[in-house]
Amino acid sequence: MRPGSAALVEALQAGERHYAIAAHLGGRDISEEVAEWEVDRSYDTGLPAQVAFTTGAVAAQAKLTLVGDGTQTAAQRYSPWSPRATADITRPGQSAVISWGLTEGQDQVFRGRVRRITADARGGSASLTALDGAELLRGPAWLPPVMDTTLIGVSTAWCIDHALRMNGIHNSPPQRPGSIFFASMNTGVDANIGMRISRSGISGFNRRLSPWTAGPHSTSANGYTITWAPQRRVITQQGTLLVDWWVLVGTDTEASSVILDFRAGESGTPTTIECVFDPTVWTLRGQVNGGSSAWSIPAEYHAHGRHKVTFEISFATLSDGVKVRAWLTGPTRQFATPTTYTGDTPVFGWLHTITASSRTPMECVDVARLVGTEDITTTWAKTADILPDASVHDYRLRAAPNVSGTWWDMLKDIADAQLLYMGFDEDGVFRIHARDYMSPDTQARPDLTITAARDLAQIITSEEIDGIANIVEVAPTAYEFQSLSAEDFYTDDTVREIPPRGTLRVSLDTTGRGWMTPCPMPFSTSGSGTPDASRVKFLTKEGKLAPVEVELVHSDETLTAVFHNRGVNPAYTQTASNGGDPSLVLARHPITTRTGAPAVLTDSGSIDRYGQQALQLASPWVQFFAHASTIGQQVLRWTAQPIPLTGSVEVLPDPRIQLGDVVRLTDSTGSSVDGLFRVLGIRVTGRGPEVRMTLDVRPMYRPSPPADAGLTLEPIADPAATPIYPG
Numbered sequence: 001m002r003p004g005s006a007a008l009v010e011a012l013q014a015g016e017r018h019y020a021i022a023a024h025l026g027g028r029d030i031s032e033e034v035a036e037w038e039v040d041r042s043y044d045t046g047l048p049a050q051v052a053f054t055t056g057a058v059a060a061q062a063k064l065t066l067v068g069d070g071t072q073t074a075a076q077r078y079s080p081w082s083p084r085a086t087a088d089i090t091r092p093g094q095s096a097v098i099s100w101g102l103t104e105g106q107d108q109v110f111r112g113r114v115r116r117i118t119a120d121a122r123g124g125s126a127s128l129t130a131l132d133g134a135e136l137l138r139g140p141a142w143l144p145p146v147m148d149t150t151l152i153g154v155s156t157a158w159c160i161d162h163a164l165r166m167n168g169i170h171n172s173p174p175q176r177p178g179s180i181f182f183a184s185m186n187t188g189v190d191a192n193i194g195m196r197i198s199r200s201g202i203s204g205f206n207r208r209l210s211p212w213t214a215g216p217h218s219t220s221a222n223g224y225t226i227t228w229a230p231q232r233r234v235i236t237q238q239g240t241l242l243v244d245w246w247v248l249v250g251t252d253t254e255a256s257s258v259i260l261d262f263r264a265g266e267s268g269t270p271t272t273i274e275c276v277f278d279p280t281v282w283t284l285r286g287q288v289n290g291g292s293s294a295w296s297i298p299a300e301y302h303a304h305g306r307h308k309v310t311f312e313i314s315f316a317t318l319s320d321g322v323k324v325r326a327w328l329t330g331p332t333r334q335f336a337t338p339t340t341y342t343g344d345t346p347v348f349g350w351l352h353t354i355t356a357s358s359r360t361p362m363e364c365v366d367v368a369r370l371v372g373t374e375d376i377t378t379t380w381a382k383t384a385d386i387l388p389d390a391s392v393h394d395y396r397l398r399a400a401p402n403v404s405g406t407w408w409d410m411l412k413d414i415a416d417a418q419l420l421y422m423g424f425d426e427d428g429v430f431r432i433h434a435r436d437y438m439s440p441d442t443q444a445r446p447d448l449t450i451t452a453a454r455d456l457a458q459i460i461t462s463e464e465i466d467g468i469a470n471i472v473e474v475a476p477t478a479y480e481f482q483s484l485s486a487e488d489f490y491t492d493d494t495v496r497e498i499p500p501r502g503t504l505r506v507s508l509d510t511t512g513r514g515w516m517t518p519c520p521m522p523f524s525t526s527g528s529g530t531p532d533a534s535r536v537k538f539l540t541k542e543g544k545l546a547p548v549e550v551e552l553v554h555s556d557e558t559l560t561a562v563f564h565n566r567g568v569n570p571a572y573t574q575t576a577s578n579g580g581d582p583s584l585v586l587a588r589h590p591i592t593t594r595t596g597a598p599a600v601l602t603d604s605g606s607i608d609r610y611g612q613q614a615l616q617l618a619s620p621w622v623q624f625f626a627h628a629s630t631i632g633q634q635v636l637r638w639t640a641q642p643i644p645l646t647g648s649v650e651v652l653p654d655p656r657i658q659l660g661d662v663v664r665l666t667d668s669t670g671s672s673v674d675g676l677f678r679v680l681g682i683r684v685t686g687r688g689p690e691v692r693m694t695l696d697v698r699p700m701y702r703p704s705p706p707a708d709a710g711l712t713l714e715p716i717a718d719p720a721a722t723p724i725y726p727g
Helices: 006-013 074-078 084-090 133-137 156-165 407-418 604-610 625-639
Strands: 019-025 034-044 056-066 095-102 105-119 126-131 179-183 195-200 204-206 215-217 224-229 239-249 256-263 271-278 283-288 291-296 305-315 323-329 334-336 350-358 363-369 384-386 421-424 430-433 448-451 456-458 471-475 477-481 489-491 503-508 548-555 558-565 571-573 585-587 591-595 599-602 614-618 648-651 662-667 673-687 690-699
Touching: 006 095, 006 105, 019 034, 019 105, 034 095, 034 105, 034 421, 056 074, 056 095, 056 105, 056 407, 074 084, 074 105, 074 126, 105 133, 126 133, 133 407, 133 421, 156 384, 156 407, 179 224, 179 350, 204 215, 215 224, 239 256, 256 305, 256 363, 271 305, 271 323, 283 305, 283 323, 350 363, 407 421, 471 625, 558 571, 599 625, 614 625, 662 690
Parallel strands: 056 421, 384 430, 448 662, 471 614
Antiparallel strands: 019 095, 034 056, 034 673, 056 126, 095 105, 105 126, 179 363, 195 224, 224 350, 239 305, 239 363, 256 271, 256 350, 271 283, 283 291, 305 323, 323 334, 421 430, 456 648, 471 599, 477 591, 489 585, 503 558, 548 558, 648 690, 662 673, 673 690
16 A cells, blocks of 8 residues: 555545546646546456456556647547647557546556547547556567476566566666677576577575576586577677676675687687676686686775676677777776776687576676667666565476467466466556465455445445365476477578678578577588587678678567678578578477376365365466466465455545555444455546545455354255155
8 A cells, every 4th residue: 555645644534535636648737638537457367257366467447538628629639630739649659647636645546558549529528548558568479489397497487577578678677789698587597589508507596696686596616507599690700799797796796707609610619708707806807718807896896786797899800809898887886997808819700609607696698789889887767576575486487388469468378377466556567476465364464444434335245156166177288398300400491692781581481489499500611510400501602601690580489580791792591602502400499288187176175065166277387287286276275165255345535545455344234344355456437526436355354164053955856856765
């Protein structure tokens, strides 16, 4: 519950209330033009409506009816055909911000985007509908096709973080523009941009030692090592890369490093560039092959807290040494290395792998191409809070499921399947809570007490047997790796020509999802390159290796190859000049899915009293039997015994009330209600000076169990109509 200003609290406690609304469209105050308004915010659950256990996604909707400014009607001002100076205020996609309360103070209750505007020429009014931050998540959803045979690799939180990050909503720092590789490391070690190749030494994920969320840590003396392929394989000529990562410096933080490996082909001689930050001795170190330079960080920069490590790596020509310099941005100050280290000259080759190593968490590992100039640090807004109340080892996955529909559809599916609570709050921040955020029969301190004598206008309670489920089956989806076979390799059937200094995008006609398929590595040897690997060869018409950078973009089941020709001659994807075969080959790991044996949870006492009432659940977001069993137990806690539904409760309007608040409802004379309820829906409507508020609530306690004192349970079949036989 929001605290509200002192003036607002005092006015709410007074007997007489004067309501007020403040509405902004496109940053302009149009409050005086509002005749009617409505804000509706509630959970949309995937469980049957009769079940008192409500989880899922929240999407808030606002409606405004405008009457104009006194000189023109709203229809004249805001019709799609009106002059842009006024019509743009209500155009679809425009911002909408609504606050309401008393004249003594208003609380913000909605931030979103206009979806529809309707102008009524006869009545002169204009009506608009707006949706909250869910409107930002209407693009097609996709997840990197990643899988791990253990519980380390993939997590639900990582998938949620990825979905939000791809839409500019961040729980931790964003990737840079021009990023060719990025891994958030939020309870998962797969790449958001790029593809994981290997990992070792990870003991789990640690929120306490991480700068933003929960990065990997290791109890091994050698620490953990994670290796990825980039999304784009850049060449070692005429380019600059920025390498970033974040650490939380404390008394137990250890050294961290990122290594870039450049080579021509999988087995070529590498140029290895290592970037190191060691807070135990407060040094930054850049290393190219065997040579290195270390910079001591002065004492005035030593501080506990979040630190961003940045290295700049510059390539000129193959006869110029690789140049390295670095920055350390702490909580209040930034240190820049006073000199630039010049290392060995690079081989002609492409970025092969990125490897991160440490014993303590690293987050937001980023490699980006520098185009023009860019600030070492920039500001960003933390607009998401993902599962802060969950164990970092809960909600693990074996694979990121194949998804369809919009980003919002995907997030809603996750919330429904995992019994989570998620949505944008009144300030536009995306929040998602764990399944035990709300539990029956738990004690909590109420945020507000609502009594029939003063605050409660109407309450209707109901109880029905459809709300009971005493046999709960939850079937997990099993993902299994298979061995590579010939049909798992995709070979492009066309030699592609990439124009000089040009870019060519090719949608590859593959079948199925490209599980764990990295960007193909260019090869320089004769023949078809390294077997069992994604690969490609670029040649000029004269048969020389061409400086083409290749990029592989995953988007659901679609793979797109992007070729960037850095040279002045046309280049071709072929194994040899003058009639060579197409050289692009992708290795896609085969994975099978099946529905596993369900976890079956029962309550014998409930079955004896109410008969068998079954509920069956299944989802690709539940992938382990133990997880399915946990979900079944949580559902059974709510459904084995009836929990009355209270429906919509009309109360005296209070702008401080939020979803998730605990309220005490007291109606001793009408419905005998007296206990704690959780707010799961809020609807506020206003017309002129009149405001009405209804709450959708769920009880946090149960009625006494049935005693059936003095009652006889009569059989369904009439004994008088059913002959009795010995048997």
